[in-house]
Amino acid sequence: MGDWKTPANLKYAETDEWFAADGAVVTIGITDYAQDQLNDIVYVEFRDAGEELDAGDSFGEVESVKAASELYSAVAGEIIEVNSALEDAPETVNADPFGAGWMVKVRTSDLAPLGGLMDAAAYDAYCDSR
Amino acid sequence: MTTELLQPLIYDIGSPGRMGVNLPECDVPKVELPAALMREDLPLPEVSEVQVVRHFVKLSKLNYSIDQGLYPLGSCTMKYNPKINEDAARLPGFAQLHPLTDESGSQGALFLMRELQKWLGEISGFDAVSLTPAAGAQGEFAGILMIRQYHRDRGEGQRDLILVPNSAHGTNPATVTMAGMHVHELPSNDRGNVDMDALHAACEGELRDRIAGMMVTVPSTLGLFESTILEVIATVHDAGGLMYMDGANMNALMAAVKPGELGFDVMHYNLHKTFSTPHGGGGPGSGAVGVNDKLAPYLPGPIVEIVEEGAADTEEPVGATLESPEHGRGMTRASQGSPLQTSAGEGDRPPLYGFVMPEKSIGRLKAFHGNFGMHLRAFAYIRVYGDSGIRDVTRYAVLNANYLRAKLMRTYKVPYPRYCGHEFVLEGHFEDAADVHALDISKRLMDYGFHPPTNYFPLIVPEALLIEPTETETKVDLDEFVEAMERIAEEARRDPELLRNAPHTAPVRRLDEVRAAKELVLCCAPALSR
Numbered sequence: 001m002g003d004w005k006t007p008a009n010l011k012y013a014e015t016d017e018w019f020a021a022d023g024a025v026v027t028i029g030i031t032d033y034a035q036d037q038l039n040d041i042v043y044v045e046f047r048d049a050g051e052e053l054d055a056g057d058s059f060g061e062v063e064s065v066k067a068a069s070e071l072y073s074a075v076a077g078e079i080i081e082v083n084s085a086l087e088d089a090p091e092t093v094n095a096d097p098f099g100a101g102w103m104v105k106v107r108t109s110d111l112a113p114l115g116g117l118m119d120a121a122a123y124d125a126y127c128d129s130r
Numbered sequence: 131m132t133t134e135l136l137q138p139l140i141y142d143i144g145s146p147g148r149m150g151v152n153l154p155e156c157d158v159p160k161v162e163l164p165a166a167l168m169r170e171d172l173p174l175p176e177v178s179e180v181q182v183v184r185h186f187v188k189l190s191k192l193n194y195s196i197d198q199g200l201y202p203l204g205s206c207t208m209k210y211n212p213k214i215n216e217d218a219a220r221l222p223g224f225a226q227l228h229p230l231t232d233e234s235g236s237q238g239a240l241f242l243m244r245e246l247q248k249w250l251g252e253i254s255g256f257d258a259v260s261l262t263p264a265a266g267a268q269g270e271f272a273g274i275l276m277i278r279q280y281h282r283d284r285g286e287g288q289r290d291l292i293l294v295p296n297s298a299h300g301t302n303p304a305t306v307t308m309a310g311m312h313v314h315e316l317p318s319n320d321r322g323n324v325d326m327d328a329l330h331a332a333c334e335g336e337l338r339d340r341i342a343g344m345m346v347t348v349p350s351t352l353g354l355f356e357s358t359i360l361e362v363i364a365t366v367h368d369a370g371g372l373m374y375m376d377g378a379n380m381n382a383l384m385a386a387v388k389p390g391e392l393g394f395d396v397m398h399y400n401l402h403k404t405f406s407t408p409h410g411g412g413g414p415g416s417g418a419v420g421v422n423d424k425l426a427p428y429l430p431g432p433i434v435e436i437v438e439e440g441a442a443d444t445e446e447p448v449g450a451t452l453e454s455p456e457h458g459r460g461m462t463r464a465s466q467g468s469p470l471q472t473s474a475g476e477g478d479r480p481p482l483y484g485f486v487m488p489e490k491s492i493g494r495l496k497a498f499h500g501n502f503g504m505h506l507r508a509f510a511y512i513r514v515y516g517d518s519g520i521r522d523v524t525r526y527a528v529l530n531a532n533y534l535r536a537k538l539m540r541t542y543k544v545p546y547p548r549y550c551g552h553e554f555v556l557e558g559h560f561e562d563a564a565d566v567h568a569l570d571i572s573k574r575l576m577d578y579g580f581h582p583p584t585n586y587f588p589l590i591v592p593e594a595l596l597i598e599p600t601e602t603e604t605k606v607d608l609d610e611f612v613e614a615m616e617r618i619a620e621e622a623r624r625d626p627e628l629l630r631n632a633p634h635t636a637p638v639r640r641l642d643e644v645r646a647a648k649e650l651v652l653c654c655a656p657a658l659s660r
Contacts, residue, residue, distance in 0.1 A: 037592070042647035065643045066586040068300075091644075130592075 004032040004127070007098055011114045012123035015072045018098065019114055026075050026114070029102045030062065030093065033127045038064035041090045046071075046082040046104055053077060055113050059104050062093065074117055077108035136637055137188050144177035151179075192637045194581050200607050202534075204553045204584040204596025205299070205351060207381050207403035209527075214514060215406060215507035224506055229498040233437075233484045239502065240483035244434040246509045247418075250399055253512075253520065254377070255390025256420030258488075260429040262500040266378060269398025269417030270305040270345070275492045276396060276421065276428040277343045277372045278309055283490070289342035289370065293332060295324050297352055297588045299376060302345045311342060318590060322352040322546040324362055333369035341369045347376040348389065349551035351588045351596070353531065355382075363393040372396065372424070380404040381600070382528055382551030385521035389420075396421045405508035416504035427490040432499065437484035526601035527552040530608060534599055537612045541619045545591050553598035555591050563622040568593040570629035571618055577635045578614035 006012070011019040016034035020027045035041065046060035053059055055076045062069050082104045086092055093101035118126060177185070195201075201208035219225065227239055247259040263269040274292065281289040291314045292306040303313045314332055317325045324346070333341055344366045349355045356362060363373050375389045375397035381404045383389070389397050401416035402409040409415070421429060485499065515523060528551055535544060535554040543557040558568025572582030572595065584596035599608060621628050633639065 040644040040647075042644055063647075065647055067589055090648075 004036055006120040006124050008120045011117040013074050013117055017072060019074060021111055021114060024107050026106045026108055027102050028073060028104050029097055032097050035094050035097045039066045040064055041093045044086045044090045047079060049079050049082050051079050073106055074113045075106055075108040076110060077106040079104050080107045081105040136192060140175040140185050143181055144175050146176055148176045148178055150177060150182055199579055200603055200611055201581040202583045202597045202599050203581060204598040205378060207600060209406055209600035210602035211406045211408055215510045218510040219503050219506050237483055240434050242509050243505055244483055246505050249512050250418055251420055253384055254397060254420050255388030257423045258426040258429055259418055259420045260433045261418045261505050262430050262495050263417035263419055264496050264501055265415030266398055266400045266417040267301040268495055269419045270301055271308055272419050272430045272495055273374045273396040273398060274305050274309040276425045279428050279492055280425060281342055289340055291337060291340045292342055293344035297350050297590055299351060302376060322354045323356050323358060326358055329362060329365055333365050338369050341371040343372040343374055345374040345376055347379055349379050349382050352546055352555050353550040353553035354546055355551055359392060379551060382524060384524040386524055390422055396425050401504050401508040406511045407504040407507040414501045416501045427488050428492055429488045430495045431487035431491045432485035434483055435486045436481040438482035440481035441479040523601050530599040530601060530603055534597060534608055538615055541616050553596060556595045557593050558595040559593040560622055563626055566622040566626050566629050568595050573640060574618050574629045574632040575614060576633040580611060580614060
């Protein structure tokens, strides 16, 4: 237990997504802990670029040999890009969850919800307690 | 992955023109089919009778079944299915009964279905039962549609939320979505029960007027009785919602707890779990639903009722069922005589049974009358056991599970160390053997001659192994399973590769589950000849 990576510069949700803000654009993926728990990921599906999300909405789902999980966005806004390369190579999420395994980019006018998310230390403690 | 076939497809073992039967000379006028209906691409296997027999016998030997040994697949209740059920199902009067036979020609079958409706209602404390749903998930679907319609008829169609604990079977949220409603997920507390704070928050907060109901499995998918179930039910009812019980785990409750008396409004039964109808490839299933008087008008149809009363005294009293000590092991008064006759005296006119659509029925879920062959087997099962036998089924199911749990707690982590119902969950990993996972333990169990338990469910337990021995296993069988599990725990530390490469003795080695999930190619056409 406890051998997952949690980069310090990201924000984390209880539903195991990570969020990276670059100006008004927020990139979202799932954590190393989440991919490890899910085991081999065999399928991903995202809502389309151009769709609008409310904070807390599902932006897609991920399916592994063990389970299927919804993916949630903590921020509201328009999906401006999805990582469609994952559709043919979902195992990328296992191999590189914080890099090539990113999932969607959302342009938001309200970054405030990110302030309510966990930092790396809090997320690690949260995972340890599960 | 092996590319060598263990047994060729039946298409690949024949040759053109070979036949297993001699068709008689045609003795009716031949009629040409319309050209538009003719096809030439209909590749049928051309094989002799002995080839067919050998083909399927060989395939059957690759299989593992409850007739070979313990099948502790948690949540599935893989109990032994008594062969008398099959005798009953093969009685020509039932086996050759056409579903379009009119009611006057199928009174025996209708009587049997009505008895089964009554018995299931008696076992669970419900007023009315429909046998039509084809399996558990369809029973759930029926239940949620009934709840939806109940609210609409009361002018409360805005109620669109169904509360579902995070330990639920995946079919529960799927059912809610299929019914066009929305899931509100509730967390579990550290005892594995519904988190009451979260329940109160949902039922007493701003969502209150949107609560349509709640789906709960009792005992939960962790095998644990919901010790606050009465408060759960009262809280949801107080918010105006109805209570649905997922009856998948009814094997832990029979003749001990009646869900209808707890306050549930609707439940489904899995006849293929609790009542020993074939299951897991041998199906089909049967997911009868029981309801209280609030929902009885909405039942899916048709159900069987008496449509014309017989002469006086011909209908046996409804109350003369499970609790009648003077009837010994029999379930009804009718069991004193021939099971397929009423208690009508000599010369009395029996009642006429018929199919009826309930007044506000949500409609049909299936053609004809549900999976009648399963009704027949469940009827035989209940009839053979009788009231005291049914009580023993549950007692031994719970005893066997607790015996295994107590023994295995010495070697494996049990996340909820309290008395369980008919099943319990272990964590299939060890701190000093980090590379070994639940899946490896399960695969290794196959080498010891056991079917693996359920893996990675419930989702809230890491490396979950959900184990359900059922009542039909002896202490000797259970002890052999414990011994295998203990040896596997030793092997995990001493030789983890042995587990990671298991199974070693099965017809095929470890399957590539990732590839199987990604490449959905099922070969059921001629393979070798292409």
